[in-house]
Amino acid sequence: xAGVTQSPTHLIKTRGQQVTLRCSPISGHKSVSxxxxxxxxxxxxxxxxYEKEERGRGNFxxxxxxxxxxxxxSELNVNALLLGDSALYLCASSPRGPSSYEQYFxxxxxxxxx
Amino acid sequence: xxxxxxxxxxxxxxxxxxxxxxxHSTISGNExxxxxxQIHSQGPQYIIHGLKNNETNEMASLIITExxxxxxxxxxxxxxxxxxxxxxxxxxxxxxxxxxxxLTFGQGTILTVHP
Numbered sequence: 001x002a003g004v005t006q007s008p009t010h011l012i013k014t015r016g017q018q019v020t021l022r023c024s025p026i027s028g029h030k031s032v033s034x035x036x037x038x039x040x041x042x043x044x045x046x047x048x049x050y051e052k053e054e055r056g057r058g059n060f061x062x063x064x065x066x067x068x069x070x071x072x073x074s075e076l077n078v079n080a081l082l083l084g085d086s087a088l089y090l091c092a093s094s095p096r097g098p099s100s101y102e103q104y105f106x107x108x109x110x111x112x113x114x
Numbered sequence: 115x116x117x118x119x120x121x122x123x124x125x126x127x128x129x130x131x132x133x134x135x136x137x138h139s140t141i142s143g144n145e146x147x148x149x150x151x152q153i154h155s156q157g158p159q160y161i162i163h164g165l166k167n168n169e170t171n172e173m174a175s176l177i178i179t180e181x182x183x184x185x186x187x188x189x190x191x192x193x194x195x196x197x198x199x200x201x202x203x204x205x206x207x208x209x210x211x212x213x214x215x216x217l218t219f220g221q222g223t224i225l226t227v228h229p
Binding site for chain 1 (some may be wrong): 157159199218222
């Protein structure tokens with residue numbers, strides 16, 4: 001079975017631009033979470049969506065937004081990019097409810113802001 | 115979620131057991147201990163979790179002290195492919211509320227397995 005897939009793999013943007021990252025969960029998984037991982041740090045929680053509703057939000061500015069589609073895929077949008085937004089963006093899906101510990105991570109999208 | 119403390123790095127010889135400690139002295143009664151690892155350039159991978167009893171699966175064993183203030187992840191026969199950052203995470207299993215699916219990752223332990 002295919003794992004969590006993310007696109008694109010790598011992305012280079014300029015300060016002030018907007019970016020959209022995409023995630024397809026494992027088939028049958030209804031919960032999707034987004035994490036940001038800055039170089040040298042552990043992943044930091046951004047959002048969780050379950051059944052197309054936002055169920056959790058981390059300590060990130062309003063420039064970060066997300067949504068989940070009827071097929072449970074998800075998009076993460078970041079507006080007005082800053083240099084500090086350069087990071088690996090990870091998507092994870094869960095087979096159970098919104099509070100499931102068992103999360104399956106994708107390979108991530110490497111975003112570089114110049 | 116309770117805070118965890120892990121050594122920044124550890125070494126292990128290939129074929130030997132790797133024992134990774136985690137301190138979680140402020141753990142609450144409803145909080146579980148989870149372990150994830152992240153191999154270079156990949157997303158984190160779930161390994162194992164437990165509440166108070168020792169747990170074992172095909173990847174590892176988890177030993178939790180009786181007072182639940184610390185735990186040890188054991189990789190019984192480490193291989194070069196086990197070289198990764200290992201994260202110990204403490205959080206409630208579920209029950210909704212504010213816990214939802216959030217995983218709080220610390221700095222983790224960089225495990226290097228040598229030939």
